[in-house]
Amino acid sequence: xxxxxxxxxxxxxxxxxxxxxxxxxxxxNLLAQxxxxxxxxxxxxxxxxxxxxxxxxxRGTGGAQLCADPSEITLYQIYSALEPDGLSGLIGIHACQGxxxxxxxxxxxxxxxPYQQIEDAIKQTMESITLQSMxxxxxxxVQKPE
Amino acid sequence: xxxxxxxxxxxxxxxxxxxxxxxxxxxxNLLAQxxxxxxxxxxxxxxxxxxxxxxxxxRGTGGAQLCADPSEITLYQIYSALEPDGLSGLIGIHACQGxxxxxxxxxxxxxxxPYQQIEDAIKQTMESITLQSMxxxxxxxVQKPE
DNA sequence: TTGGATGTAACTCTTAACATTACATCAAAT
DNA sequence: ATTTGATGTAATGTTAAGAGTTACATCCAA
Numbered sequence: 001x002x003x004x005x006x007x008x009x010x011x012x013x014x015x016x017x018x019x020x021x022x023x024x025x026x027x028x029n030l031l032a033q034x035x036x037x038x039x040x041x042x043x044x045x046x047x048x049x050x051x052x053x054x055x056x057x058x059r060g061t062g063g064a065q066l067c068a069d070p071s072e073i074t075l076y077q078i079y080s081a082l083e084p085d086g087l088s089g090l091i092g093i094h095a096c097q098g099x100x101x102x103x104x105x106x107x108x109x110x111x112x113x114p115y116q117q118i119e120d121a122i123k124q125t126m127e128s129i130t131l132q133s134m135x136x137x138x139x140x141x142v143q144k145p146e
Numbered sequence: 147x148x149x150x151x152x153x154x155x156x157x158x159x160x161x162x163x164x165x166x167x168x169x170x171x172x173x174x175n176l177l178a179q180x181x182x183x184x185x186x187x188x189x190x191x192x193x194x195x196x197x198x199x200x201x202x203x204x205r206g207t208g209g210a211q212l213c214a215d216p217s218e219i220t221l222y223q224i225y226s227a228l229e230p231d232g233l234s235g236l237i238g239i240h241a242c243q244g245x246x247x248x249x250x251x252x253x254x255x256x257x258x259x260p261y262q263q264i265e266d267a268i269k270q271t272m273e274s275i276t277l278q279s280m281x282x283x284x285x286x287x288v289q290k291p292e
Numbered sequence: 293t294t295g296g297a298t299g300t301a302a303c304t305c306t307t308a309a310c311a312t313t314a315c316a317t318c319a320a321a322t
Numbered sequence: 323a324t325t326t327g328a329t330g331t332a333a334t335g336t337t338a339a340g341a342g343t344t345a346c347a348t349c350c351a352a
Contacts, residue, residue, distance in 0.1 A: 075260055104182070
């Protein structure tokens with residue numbers, strides 16, 4: 001398990017949808033071209049975002065739209081929309097139960113606290129980053145290239 | 147890339163070495179039995195810890211020993227000893243350079259800041275956790291089972 | 293010199309991320 | 323109503339990285 005590419009693709013899509021508002025109909029094919037991913041990957045990502053209530057998708061006719069204010073959407077919401085298991089499993093623990101060694105018996109418990117702290121730190125940081133802030137950064141980059 | 151099992155195995159080994167001090171000679175076979183890993187995995191992990199200056203290993207005769215105070219060894223040191231590339235690469239970014247779309251051209255830059263923040267948060271948390279604190283937790287668990 | 297240990301290279305196995313194909317479903321436009 | 327272009331998703335294929343294993347050179351103390 002890891003923090004996969006899907007998260008980056010999702011941010012890409014959300015910014016794209018935001019920028020295209022009122023300009024173009026955002027289809028999965030269009031997003032596939034912009035991201036370089038397969039349209040099915042896009043549809044899966046968008047599907048997760050839809051279930052999380054971040055976008056609406058017009059079935060049949062096509063087209064995705066944001067259904068929340070970008071300043072209300074955090075990176076953690078985006079990540080959670082794509083990874084049902086959340087951050088647990090990000091850090092691997094070796095299986096060594098059922099052994100006589102007292103260390104083997106307790107290492108799981110010992111590691112739980114540090115790993116929980118790490119996950120909490122990641123979560124907090126992700127919650128502090130909004131889609132709006134990333135859109136702002138994007139606009140700055142576009143306006144003054146180099 | 148991920149925070150792999152190796153890190154957990156390394157902590158397991160370090161606690162084992164600490165507890166075995168003056169009691170038994172800690173060989174890779176012994177650690178392999180306790181962790182449930184292959185002896186080669188253990189030797190690779192120990193090799194990393196050795197290069198990082200955390201343990202010494204007696205060649206030929208065998209046996210590993212801590213060569214730093216557990217309160218001076220942080221989880222980040224342990225992790226870094228095993229993952230030469232550090233935390234970069236923990237989060238995947240899709241490749242979409244060389245496309246006309248301005249979002250594709252800038253998404254990498256836009257994502258860099260958030261991802262750097264996440265990595266820094268992980269690093270800080272890992273630096274705040276010492277081997278000593280994990281040894282203390284282990285002792286507490288052993289003394290009062292259940 | 294023998295025995296048990298480490299240090300690594302090379303290879304295989306396994307799993308999960310990622311990509312692709314295929315097709316059912318849907319809704320607007322003609 | 324049929325066509326057209328879109329979404330939703332199952333099923334499968336591909337690939338890369340983690341994990342495991344074998345093999346063997348090297349080392350040191352008894």
